[in-house]
Amino acid sequence: SAVISQKPSRDICQRGTSLTIQCQVDSQVTMMFWYRQQPGQSLTLIATANQGSEATYESGFVIDKFPISRPNLTFSTLTVSNMSPEDSSIYLCSVGEGQGSVEAFFGQGTRLTVV
Amino acid sequence: GQNIDQPTEMTATEGAIVQINCTYQTSGFNGLFWYQQHAGEAPTFLSYNVLDGLEEKGRFSSFLSRSKGYSYLLLKELQMKDSASYLCAVRDWAGGYNKLIFGAGTRLAVHP
Numbered sequence: 001s002a003v004i005s006q007k008p009s010r011d012i013c014q015r016g017t018s019l020t021i022q023c024q025v026d027s028q029v030t031m032m033f034w035y036r037q038q039p040g041q042s043l044t045l046i047a048t049a050n051q052g053s054e055a056t057y058e059s060g061f062v063i064d065k066f067p068i069s070r071p072n073l074t075f076s077t078l079t080v081s082n083m084s085p086e087d088s089s090i091y092l093c094s095v096g097e098g099q100g101s102v103e104a105f106f107g108q109g110t111r112l113t114v115v
Numbered sequence: 116g117q118n119i120d121q122p123t124e125m126t127a128t129e130g131a132i133v134q135i136n137c138t139y140q141t142s143g144f145n146g147l148f149w150y151q152q153h154a155g156e157a158p159t160f161l162s163y164n165v166l167d168g169l170e171e172k173g174r175f176s177s178f179l180s181r182s183k184g185y186s187y188l189l190l191k192e193l194q195m196k197d198s199a200s201y202l203c204a205v206r207d208w209a210g211g212y213n214k215l216i217f218g219a220g221t222r223l224a225v226h227p
Contacts, residue, residue, distance in 0.1 A: 031212055042202055043158070043217040056210065092157060096213060106157040 002027055002095050006107030013083055013114050020079045021110045023093035028073035030096070034066070037090040037109070046091075049076045083114045117141045119218035121203050126224045127193050135188045135221045137203030145213055146206040149177050149188045152220070153199045161201075162188065190223075198225045 003026040013019050023032065031050055035043040047055040047068055055068040069077045080087050093107045118140045127133040139147070146165040150158035164170055164179035164186060176189040190197055203218040 033214065035217075042200075042220040043204075043215075045214055045216065048212060048214055050212070094215070096215075105160070109157050 002029065002105045004093060004095060004105055004107040006093055006110055008110055009108060010111040013112065015084050015114055017083055018079055018081045019083065019112060020077050021091055023076045023107050025074045025095055030073070032070060032076045033094040033096060034068065034078045035092045035094060037092065043092065046078070080112065085114045088112055088114050117205070117207060117216050119203055119205055119216060121218045121221045123219065124222045124224070126226065129193055129195060129225055129227050131193050132189065132191050133193060133223065135201050135223070137186045137218060139184050139186070139203070139205045141205050141207050141216065143208035144181065144205060145208040147179055147186050148204040148206065148215065150202040150204060151199050152202060158202055193225050195225050198223060
């Protein structure tokens with residue numbers, strides 16, 4: 001099983017600023033996924049990050065607002081840019097290996113509050 | 116398009132059995148997952164079905180019927196600690212890779 005370290009675990013940020021969330025995995029993985037979980041709701045996929053290529057964004061999410069880096073097979077970052085109170089959510093990273101794997105592992109999440 | 120439906124809330128009694136249903140519609144179905152999520156925590160993996168039938172793992176079992184687009188999670192001998200949200204998620208093969216699409220979750224309350 002993969003161990004995923006995500007930081008920060010929580011932050012309170014001023015509107016208009018940006019926050020970068022880091023996700024570190026203890027093994028090499030092909031695919032990393034970033035999710036958002038708004039208060040009282042389920043997980044929504046933001047984007048998929050594959051090492052060496054640009055991230056693929058889901059409908060409703062754009063690179064300018066949520067830029068993602070994937071510099072190697074064990075690390076990724078998600079930036080929440082120009083934050084507003086509507087961005088207050090839990091952000092989670094998850095790992096997967098493609099068709100033959102089970103994407104069963106999540107980081108502990110980053111609880112973001114924008115004031 | 117993709118659509119995953121599950122009940123919003125359920126209640127059950129300690130020691131009892133509860134079944135949480137999930138129906139789905141997706142174009143590139145490649146497996147169905149159940150996760151448990153306690154308040155304030157990350158989801159934890161419970162089960163995975165890709166073929167029709169029942170998968171049993173201790174007190175938890177999960178069933179899948181691909182032709183009906185239907186799954187359920189069965190929890191036996193309920194304990195108070197089973198009070199949590201249960202998320203049904205479909206793995207969708209699209210664009211050359213898998214991604215997980217989550218249902219809204221079922222909040223289960225177990226009472227004495």
